[in-house]
Amino acid sequence: MSAATGFIATFGRNDLRTVRRDSMLVTVMLGPFLYAAALWFLPALTDYLAHTYSFDLVPYRSAIVSAFCVLGPPLLLGAVLALQLVDERDQNTLAALRVTPVPPSTYPAYRAGMTIALTTFSVLASLAISRQVDVRTLVLGVPVALMAGLLAPVLGFTVSSLGRNKIEALAVMRVIGLAVFTVPMIPFFILDSPWQLAFGILPPYWPVRAFWSAYDGGSYWPYLAVGLLYNAATALLLLRVAARRLR
Template sequence: MAGVMAAYGRNDLRNIRRDSLLLGVLAGPFIYSGSSWAVAPLTEFLQREYQFDLTPYVPLIVSAFLVLGPIAVLGAVCGLILLEDKDQRTLAALHVTPAHPASYPVYRLVMMVLVVVVSETAAILISPLTGFDDLSWALPVTVVSGLLATAVGLVMAAWARNKVEGLAVIRALGLVIFMLPLIPWFVDSPWSWAFGVLPSFWPAKATWAAMAGDDFWPAVIIGAVYNGLLVAVLIRRLATRA
């Protein structure tokens, strides 16, 4: 099994090295983190010119730029690699090799979660809006983010026939991943929980709860279970279409 996993890893590195688009997208989380350095001067400007205090919205900004944004870009990386594998008939070839059929989806899930945990955690540490004190909530939240990013990649691979269609899918998913989950921040009503049907609602909700000093574990657990089930369903669909 270890040799099979290593072979998958070498294939990923080969795909990334020869595709400049993948290299650029991988930098996405750090670009988001870098943009968060503009929040402090923007806060001062708005306070000075318009007497508007941006500080209460910092958890919203963190959830958008350091949690949800990287999910979209890293999910796109996962999807593009899967589409490359489909083009090379890698998935179909697994049916006639000694490799266990579950080895590829297990590798893809584990690797994607690790990549998201490492990159999102690094982005959170780099940002001036957060720091080492936030690791207690950042690590479990990034695991949920990793599951969701995997789901995004699987959606791209299951519904798109090539990279062009895959990018169109990720653009359509962008609204669901990046924008709609932020609406409950402005909804002071139990109805805000209706947004829980969105898989990306849960990492955002956990971030808000953690930064408010509330218990974030319920949102983390629900998000992990929900996105884990979603990944399982999508893996099954991808396998039937390979």
């Protein structure tokens, strides 16, 4: 076993102990499934609005599902990543890694990799639990979930770099969380306009845009291909920045 592999195993065991001790982390990690369960009431809400206010919610279902099941998991798990990084920075854990033989990129790469894997699984599980997507959309949602998984470390590394301590990180998280839940939704209302592509500068745009197309049977692969490349490049860039700070 290489030194890097040994340290990754140690990181994993430490994370399991931390999660067992911290009930808040457990609650946050269960958040995506609670979001998905909330969508069980979407058909009833749709019927209520139609009968009471003559408002048809059906055309907006893909946007609602994407907000809860595609953006929710990376936002929550990205927040967990950010809080872990800030806590470890405050406890000088990251400084201690400088004197180990492990390359500086190993630790942030481990954090990013675990977050991507957990987020990808959470997105797929949330879509399945929501009962709002058919089998075809769920299959097409696999690469969308991976794209959303790449978004989680982008959000986590951004929050941890902007927040110098836990209080600041929480404040930054609230602002970014509000932006992630609202701004990427704007293109939904201008899908026929080429101006929607201007929102592509924001990493959250790509997973929701690809999901909308998958859900509604529209053009899917262009958004998927560009989004995977763009979010992967952004995550890699932020990973290198995080690794550089450990040197």
